[in-house]
Amino acid sequence: MNDDYKMLNRKSITSMYIGYAISFIFLIIIFYGIYYLMGIYNNEYLDYAKYVMIALTFITIIYIIIAPHIYYRHYRYLVTNEKIDIRRGIIILRRILVPIERIHQVEITKGPINNALGLADIEVTTAGGKVKLEFLDSQDAEQIAEMLNEFIRSMIKNRGSSIEQQ
Amino acid sequence: MNSSEGIRHHPxxxxxxxxGVLFTLAILFFVLYETTSYSKYLFLLAIISVIVSYLWWKKTLxxxxxxxxxxxxxxxxKVKKTIPYNKIASVNIERKILNRLFGTSALKININSGVNALEPEATLVFKEDFAVKVRAELSAKLFDHSYAECVAADDVKPLINFTFKDIxxxxxxxxxxxxxxxxxxxxAWTIISLFLQGSGVMVPLILFILTEILPSLGGVIKFYNFKMYRNGDSIHVQHGMLQTYRSSFKISRINAVCIKQPFLARLLKKSSIELEVVGLSDSxxxxxxxxxxxxxxxxPGVMNELLPEFIYDHHSIKQPAVAKYPILFGYSLAxxxxxxxxxxxxxxxxxxxxDIGGLNSSSSIVYIFGLLAVLTVASLFVAAHQSYTIREFDMGKDLFTFVNGIVDRETSIVSYDRVQIIETRSSHIARHFDLAKCKISLLSSMGERNITSGYFYENELSKVSDRxxxxxxxxxxxxRLNGA
Structure with a gap:
């Protein structure tokens, strides 16, 4: 793999853990809600439901413990003046490539967790969809977004001047 | 066509x-008439709706x-919408029943944007002859051929004459x-119910009508009098029985060509061609x-005449033998x-x-569900085999092709220049054999569309992004040709 590829900040693991923990709380509330409703209606499969929910909770906990570390280890990104190249994944590894020429819009987003940890996401929009560069250092994110915006601006300017020349 | 004074839509x-509004209010009126005293307010609402619609028409220029x-x-x-002619991807004419009653046509103007791919950027309703004139003049600006050529478009001999039987x-x-x-x-359910029980036919019959008869009838109405031809660098398509649909677009606005062969059509050795052009998806x-x-x-003849830009020497690659393993693994999990x-x-x-008494013993139920399980597993393994044999991949200088499908075969010919995002993905088992799948995202008739390849060697697939x-x-x- 190209050495120029960058890894994420280690704080991304903390951000993922907090995000997963919040999702997990919602999951437990949903499980408990289903179990409670089944109890109200004296559902005969209450015991089976309980075992299924315990099994699912156990699998989710294991995933939550392991996933952020694997995601962090697999995540690599490269931004050049030609393309954005991202490698990421947990079980299925993906390599996502976006030619800079296809980018219409660049957006920086900082959720409350990422903001507290000094992290930010960059979302680039093309005519065929959006791609996210996640858990970047806020400063890095600002620099990358500025660089991408500069590329887009100069591209539009060059095209404008070439049309005028014609 | 320059108009310094504004033109209004047809009244x-x-x-x-x-x-739609008046119909809803009328229904509410009949429902509420006897039960409440609020029904009189519906009249007020109806009058307000009429006034608002009138003002909307009057104030739109x-x-x-x-x-x-x-x-x-x-x-x-105050709203001002400006659409530069050079941004327009297509100008279509639609004539619904109401348009026919009033002798009008709706001009649907689409720009090449993923945001507005489903809805036209503007819909203008004019008297039919004026709409045809506007469309012809817009076409002349967009498609580089004259107004006279567009007006005479109806007389052009189509490439294939589709008879009613073909439709x-x-x-x-x-x-x-x-x-x-x-x-x-x-x-089958309808026939069995009819012969064995003599009752309970209605439900399966209605379901059969909904899944087969109505869509087929819809197809006949939609594609009635189907004509297509190429004029210069633009393609014109016209069809419809109750609602006439006319569409023109530049070749450069085509993002992909899909040759479709559903299973039954394959048995008849027939194929159809669909295009990805922004703004041209139907309802x-x-x-x-x-x-x-x-x-x-x-x-091939149709492609040669209509879309020579999408023809190249194909040297298709089948999925390698080792692709069987990740495919089989996926289908086994399913x-x-x-x-x-x-x-x-x-x-x-x-x-x-x-309880219902349809079956009298639990062992019969076990047999039926067992049979269903065996049939499901067998179909999944047939699907796995088909998924392995059908998928192909092919690269040319300007275009590449993905052949996909399990029972319905779809050949997508895509220009490299239209690909917006490329994603290669591989599971653990696929990585073991250096295999991956490639998903490309492009701007389509419906907004964004993804096309995914089968399993091929990663170094082969990476040539798409390299190219x-x-x-x-x-x-x-x-x-200038590809700007979205």
Whole structure:
């Protein structure tokens, strides 16, 4: 793999853990809600439901413990003046490539967790969809977004001047 | 066509807009008439709706400037929409029943944008002859051929004459196989119910009508009098029985060409051609068809005449033998999940089935669910085999091709320059054999569309992204032709 590829900040693991923990709380509330409703209606499969929910909770906990570390280890990104190249994944590894020429819009987003940890996401929009560069250092994110915006601006300017020349 | 004074929509647009509102209010009136005293307020609402619609019509002005179309509305707030002619991807004419009654046509103007891919950027309603004139003049600006050529378009001899029989065949055999199979099951259910019980026919019959008869009838109405031809660098398509649909677009606006061969059509050795052109999806979100099901032997000729830009020497690659392993693994997982679901459903539904009395012993239920499980697993393994044999991949200088499908074969020919995002993905088992799948995202008739390849060696698939970048680097990519 190209050495120029960058890894994420280690704080991304903390951000993922907090995000997963919040999702997990919602999951437990949903499980408990289903179990409670089944109890109200004296559902005969209450015991089976309980075992299924315990099994699912156990699998989710294991995933939550392991996933952020694997995601962090697999995540690599490269931004050049030609393309954005991202490698990421947990079980299925993906390599996502976006030619800079296809980018219409660049957006920086900082959720409350990422903001507290000094992290930010960059979302680039093309005519065929959006791609996210996640858990970047806020400063890095600002620099990358500025660089991408500069590329887009100069591209539009060059095209404008070439049309005028014609 | 330059109009310094604004033009208004045809007044029939007021009725068109009000129809739905007044119909809803009328229903509410009949429902509430006897029970409450609020029904009189519905009259007030109806009057307000009429006034608002009238003012909307009165205050909306359309200007055809030298380089742009401007739509201005000065109602509660001032709205000004400007559409430069060079951004327009297609101009279509639609004639619904109401348009026919009032002698009008709706001009649908689409720009090449993913945001507005489903809805036209502007819909203008004019008297039919004026709409045809506007469309012809816009076409002349967009497609570089004269107004006279457009007016005479109806007289142009189409490439293939589709008879009523061809349209009927397309409507029946062009359906996805899943839908045809479902209709066949409902038909069998209807026949069995009729002969064995003599009752309970209505439900399966209605389901059969909904899955087969109505869509086929819809197809016949939609594709009636189907004509397509090429004029210069633009393609014209016209069809429709109750609603005439005319569409024109530049070749450069085509993002991909899809040759479709549903299973039943393959048996008849027939294929149809659909295109990905922004703004041209129909109300069901389907891609525009430029060639109904025609004999496979005719398709190269149609491609040659209509879309020579999408022809190249194919040297297709089949999935390598080792691709069987990740495919088999995926389908085995699906089979395990399907069997587990069937076991759970069988277990939960057993007391209810015994209660209803359809079957008199639990062993019969076990046999039936067992049979269902065996059939499901067998179909999944047939699907795995088909998935392995059908998928192909092919690269040319300007275009590449993905062949996909399990029962319905779809060949997508895509220009490198239209690909927006490239994603290669591999599971652990695929990585073991250096295999990956490639998903490309492009702007489509319906907004964004993804096309995914089968399993091929990763180094082969990465050539697609390499080629895209190479074209950008070497200046082969022309943004003026491809700007979205």
């Amino acid at each position: 029939s647009i007021i009725i068109e807009q009000l129809l 359309i200007y055809f400037e030298d380089d742009e179309l401007v739509i201005e509305r000065n109602l509660v707030s 009927l065949i397309h409507s029946i055999f062009g359906m996805p196989t899943g839908q045809s199979l479902l209709a066949l099951i409902f038909l 069901n979100g389907k891609q525009p068809t430029i060639c109904l099901l025609a004999n496979d032997a005719l398709i 089979a395990i999940v399907a069997v587990l679901i069937l076991v759970a459903v069988g277990f939960i539904s057993m007391p209810y089935i015994l 895209i970048m190479e074209r950008l680097r070497d200046g082969e990519y022309d943004y």
